[in-house]
Amino acid sequence: MEVTFELGYALDTFYFLMCGALVMWMAAGFAMLEAGMVRAKNTTEILTKNIALFAIACTMYMICGYGLMYGGDDFSLALAGITGDGATGVGEDAATYAPSADFFFQVVFVATAMSIVSGAVAERMKLWAFLTFAVVMTGIIYPMEGAWTWGGEDVFGLYNLADLGFADFAGSGIVHMAGASAALAGVLVLGPRSGKYTAGGKINAIPGANLPLATLGTFILWMGWFGFNGGSVLATASVESANAVAVVFMNTNAAAAGGTIAALLLARVLFKKADLTMALNGALAGLVAITAEPSTPTPLQATLFGALGGMLVVLSIVWLDKRKIDDPVGAISVHGVVGLLGLVLVPVTNSEVALTGQLAGAATIFAWVFVTSMLVWLAIKALLGIRVSAEEEFEGVDASECGLEAYPDFAGSRK
Known part of the structure; x- marks a missing residue:
């Protein structure tokens, strides 16, 4: 029996760590996606933001x-001395895993939520203003709403989301919608990029500098999502958990495929072109849509859920643009609007989850993150300033914020 326990412990810990490594690799995906979707003159700064925010998180x-x-009695993991000794339960009949593996898996989720903010405020925000916000977001804002959901705590002692029937398997709302809510607050305080919207309501497209890089970033995110959703099973050392992991992987992939196809087809109908950026966002939207519950749908249902996310993200990007909410990478639509869709779809295949509970959870997450983020953004604006000057924006924030260009050997890289 002791040998069986130790083997299960080792397998579940190793699986948890490998899934965490996959989620960490999503940081590279966000960096490549955002670097490809911004103009060349802003590439170094967006890459600096992505590696710095991960370290801060x-x-x-x-x-x-x-x-x-x-x-716990001690808010600090460092002071609590969690080093890997002991065992954490992952279910009545399941094996166990090292507490430090749990921390590692959780911390890369925090970084994912903050990465969502990065792309939405790209090309016009001061680097140090963004990093200041990252400290508050990853240290306080995200952990608080996480305590009310995955942590099982009451919301300010008033009500418990679990008792209301709220469920979010891997974070459509807890991670993705939370990140998008913070991003929306930042975009509203920051304002649009210069030249994005002109008189008469005209919307000017500002194409990214490197679509191959953006496509690579999307594929990296797609791969990393297997760790994001698959790791949330929390075990793999039993027949039951191994089968659950396989189902989650299968449905995650199916939803991404459905989102890509649906977004590409809808873009063809609306714009008469095969819009690559919409296809990329469609894939990510499909992944976000299935994240709330990838374990109960059939593969066909997962594909259809992803397709709904793919169509919704196209419509949302267009809608936000018409309202002059400038999001260079579509992060608010992909992670926020479709994150809400993912939560709403959970009761379709999971009868134990209530729609009212999903809506209450979504409202709680959005209200907390949006309001607190707005207050923090406004405080940073008053104390440090939040936006680069018009001249710096024209020249590119690479020069003013980092002193380096990503493509110095190419003529016209600052255009």
């Missing part, structure tokens, strides 16, 4: 975020 979640989210 890891550090802040260690210092206070993990403790805030999952309780």
